[in-house]
Amino acid sequence: MADTVPIIETHALTRDFKATRAVDSLELSIWPGELFGLVGPDGAGKTTTLRLLAGLLDITSGGAELAGYDLARQAEKIKRKIGYMAQRFSLYSELSVVENLSFFAELYDVDPSVLQERTEQLLAFADLTEFRSRRAAHLSGGMQKKLALACTLIHRPQILLLDEPTTGVDPVSRREFWDILGNLHLEGTTIVVSTPYMDEADRCSRVGLMYEGRMIVCADPQSIRAQIQGELIELHTEDWQMASAFVETLPGVLEVQIYGESLHVFVDSADERLPAIEAAFRDQGLVLREARRATARMEEAFISLVTRLDTARRLEKET
Amino acid sequence: MSLRHLRAIVRKEVQHIMRDRATLILVLVTPTAMLFLMAFALAVDIKHVPIAVLDYDRTPTSRSLIRRVTEGNDLDLYTEVGSLDEVNRLLVGGDVKAAMVIGAAFEDDLMSLRGMPLQVVIDGTEPKTGGFVVERVGGQAEAFVGEVLARQIQVHGVSLDSLQPIDLRVRALYNPALKPRVDMVPGLISMVLGFPALSVALTLAHEREHGTLEQVLVTPVGRVEFLLGKMIPYVIVGLVNVIVIPMVARATFHIPFNGSFPLFFLLSALFLFAILGVGMVVGVFTRTQPAALALSFLVIFFPGFFLTGIFFPIVSMPEVMRVESLGMPGTHYAVITRGLFLTGVGLDVLWPYAIMLVGLCVGFTAIAVFFFRKKLG
Ligand SMILES: Nc1ncnc2c1ncn2[C@@H]1O[C@H](COP(=O)(O)OP(=O)(O)OP(=O)(O)O)[C@@H](O)[C@H]1O
Numbered sequence: 171m172a173d174t175v176p177i178i179e180t181h182a183l184t185r186d187f188k189a190t191r192a193v194d195s196l197e198l199s200i201w202p203g204e205l206f207g208l209v210g211p212d213g214a215g216k217t218t219t220l221r222l223l224a225g226l227l228d229i230t231s232g233g234a235e236l237a238g239y240d241l242a243r244q245a246e247k248i249k250r251k252i253g254y255m256a257q258r259f260s261l262y263s264e265l266s267v268v269e270n271l272s273f274f275a276e277l278y279d280v281d282p283s284v285l286q287e288r289t290e291q292l293l294a295f296a297d298l299t300e301f302r303s304r305r306a307a308h309l310s311g312g313m314q315k316k317l318a319l320a321c322t323l324i325h326r327p328q329i330l331l332l333d334e335p336t337t338g339v340d341p342v343s344r345r346e347f348w349d350i351l352g353n354l355h356l357e358g359t360t361i362v363v364s365t366p367y368m369d370e371a372d373r374c375s376r377v378g379l380m381y382e383g384r385m386i387v388c389a390d391p392q393s394i395r396a397q398i399q400g401e402l403i404e405l406h407t408e409d410w411q412m413a414s415a416f417v418e419t420l421p422g423v424l425e426v427q428i429y430g431e432s433l434h435v436f437v438d439s440a441d442e443r444l445p446a447i448e449a450a451f452r453d454q455g456l457v458l459r460e461a462r463r464a465t466a467r468m469e470e471a472f473i474s475l476v477t478r479l480d481t482a483r484r485l486e487k488e489t
Numbered sequence: 490m491s492l493r494h495l496r497a498i499v500r501k502e503v504q505h506i507m508r509d510r511a512t513l514i515l516v517l518v519t520p521t522a523m524l525f526l527m528a529f530a531l532a533v534d535i536k537h538v539p540i541a542v543l544d545y546d547r548t549p550t551s552r553s554l555i556r557r558v559t560e561g562n563d564l565d566l567y568t569e570v571g572s573l574d575e576v577n578r579l580l581v582g583g584d585v586k587a588a589m590v591i592g593a594a595f596e597d598d599l600m601s602l603r604g605m606p607l608q609v610v611i612d613g614t615e616p617k618t619g620g621f622v623v624e625r626v627g628g629q630a631e632a633f634v635g636e637v638l639a640r641q642i643q644v645h646g647v648s649l650d651s652l653q654p655i656d657l658r659v660r661a662l663y664n665p666a667l668k669p670r671v672d673m674v675p676g677l678i679s680m681v682l683g684f685p686a687l688s689v690a691l692t693l694a695h696e697r698e699h700g701t702l703e704q705v706l707v708t709p710v711g712r713v714e715f716l717l718g719k720m721i722p723y724v725i726v727g728l729v730n731v732i733v734i735p736m737v738a739r740a741t742f743h744i745p746f747n748g749s750f751p752l753f754f755l756l757s758a759l760f761l762f763a764i765l766g767v768g769m770v771v772g773v774f775t776r777t778q779p780a781a782l783a784l785s786f787l788v789i790f791f792p793g794f795f796l797t798g799i800f801f802p803i804v805s806m807p808e809v810m811r812v813e814s815l816g817m818p819g820t821h822y823a824v825i826t827r828g829l830f831l832t833g834v835g836l837d838v839l840w841p842y843a844i845m846l847v848g849l850c851v852g853f854t855a856i857a858v859f860f861f862r863k864k865l866g
């Protein structure tokens with residue numbers, strides 16, 4: 171990859187909304203053919219980043235190049251190279267599946283001689299052939315997302331920018347959607363996809379974690395998982411509030427993350443600390459329904475990274 | 490500009506209008522329905538007003554005045570009464586709207602040229618009806634006096650020709666009966682055609698709210714293609730109204746159509762483009778449908794009501810408003826419709842208004858295009 175140039179490159183890309191700095195000096199290089207995952211908590215700036223790249227928002231400062239064009243000056247040229255699917259993608263609900271496809275085909279100047287064939291291909295690929303005449307309004311959520319993706323693919327874009335394409339979709343449809351993305355990735359399309367689901371981030375070739383407008387980590391999923399300190403123990407308790415306060419005081423505990431009823435506890439050595447924790451709960455008279463070792467996922471990794479960052483900031487402020 | 494893009498937008502918008510029942514009703518049914526409603530509500534012809542008569546004179550002259558006043562369609566003799574108390578009772582009970590009181594010396598005074606003791610009592614809570622009665626009684630009485638005097642002069646041997654009395658008669662051309670509805674309905678057309686403009690403003694806000702706009706803005710579609718493509722279908726449905734309305738106006742309100750229909754059609758298309766341009770400007774400057782609705786009322790319907798001269802004559806407006814009214818497509822179109830329906834004039838007379846409409850078309854569309862950016866936020 172050293173001899174190619176990035177297909178997307180941003181330089182100190184910044185966007186302000188009144189008082190909020192939604193995207194803060196973003197430096198990002200994405201290489202041709204990457205499947206890049208953009209993750210981060212609500213309001214981290216994922217949507218703003220993708221909208222900036224799609225030319226939908228004015229840049230406050232900094233700049234970017236996509237497919238060799240300058241974003242600030244040649245946004246209209248870039249539009250022919252990208253497919254963008256908004257977080258709240260809306261199809262024209264009164265139009266049928268095929269009518270939606272051909273509407274976007276015409277706006278993207280798809281050659282009429284290939285339109286028929288490409289429409290059939292995309293219908294097959296999105297598994298919508300038998301619903302071709304159905305109004306978009308009457309499709310299921312998963313089918314709507316697939317149709318939306320098909321619409322953004324109608325002009326064979328080099329770059330796909332997808333903003334939370336699977337949010338609110340059932341698990342089976344989510345799996346199908348990602349299989350399609352996997353195929354596009356194999357065909358060489360560059361994909362930037364934002365997602366709140368960490369298992370999806372795991373399927374990306376590289377992941378960037380955004381937090382308060384900044385990119386705080388940007389690496390492949392394995393390296394990100396490797397940044398986790400210690401080993402993971404999962405505890406299921408009766409009273410998580412009391413349990414988490416208690417477990418934090420035990421020796422060898424590095425970090426506690428709360429997931430509803432269960433506590434994810436990072437310790438220096440799971441083999442050593444698991445029996446100790448169980449014993450401590452018994453002595454204290456706290457109910458422990460289950461305690462077991464677990465493998466850390468991306469999710470724990472990110473929460474851990476964000477917490478560490480927050481703590482570091484707080485310390486910085488205090489001194 | 491790409492015709493292919495334009496066609497795609499037009500087709501999509503037509504499909505939207507045809508398949509979305511709310512929009513279809515708003516653009517196809519509402520204008521005619523509103524025309525009916527406004528014509529009935531705002532321009533009620535006053536007719537057959539019941540009045541009481543109190544005749545203290547009881548002479549042949551006073552009798553013939555009563556006959557004269559109540560013989561037409563305007564005023565009906567409800568009853569003759571004997572005292573002012575009875576008049577009061579009838580007015581309070583709402584049986585009559587006014588009363589004519591003829592003084593005791595009516596004939597004597599009239600014949601000896603001392604004047605005319607005649608009084609009209611009206612119900613001040615209904616000034617419009619009262620004013621109408623006063624005007625009618627006054628008019629009839631004046632004519633009546635004129636005739637009586639002329640006869641007196643003749644009796645006394647003076648020839649009428651040598652007198653050359655001034656005979657001022659108002660003849661209302663094109664609307665002989667001076668019926669307000671005949672005058673108003675053509676003017677109202679310019680207002681009800683504001684509905685397609687309202688829907689074009691709403692559709693832009695609708696696309697913004699539903700996120701479909703975001704998806705269109707990332708395509709290479711041009712701004713002119715997009716806005717024009719949205720306007721054209723509404724011009725077309727507007728023209729459907731333009732065909733239906735004169736037929737309805739003739740059938741229900743007996744409004745004549747004296748001009749050239751093709752010219753009416755053409756100038757209506759111009760007007761529609763201009764008013765849709767206003768609608769587009771509204772759509773471009775608002776983010777939500779409620780906001781677009783509110784602003785439409787402010788810049789399409791409100792000025793249509795007050796500035797276009799449909800209800801309030803432009804000559805009696807303050808200077809600022811007169812200038813402002815020139816910028817309203819409805820002002821010029823109201824002149825055109827009135828001219829074509831009632832006087833039947835042609836382009837030789839209407840061309841300045843047509844040119845103003847062309848100017849406003851270009852002006853408003855240009856403003857919309859200029860301020861419409863292919864960006865969010
Ligand atoms: N149009 C806007 N006007 C004002 N502030 C905005 C606008 N869009 C985004 N913001 C602010 O910018 C910040 C980043 O928002 P953004 O939508 O990019 O986050 P996100 O990572 O996509 O979050 P989510 O997971 O909720 O989609 C937030 O604080 C948000 O409130």
Ligand SMILES: [Mg+2]
Nearest residue numbers: 216217218257
């Ligand atoms: Mg978002």
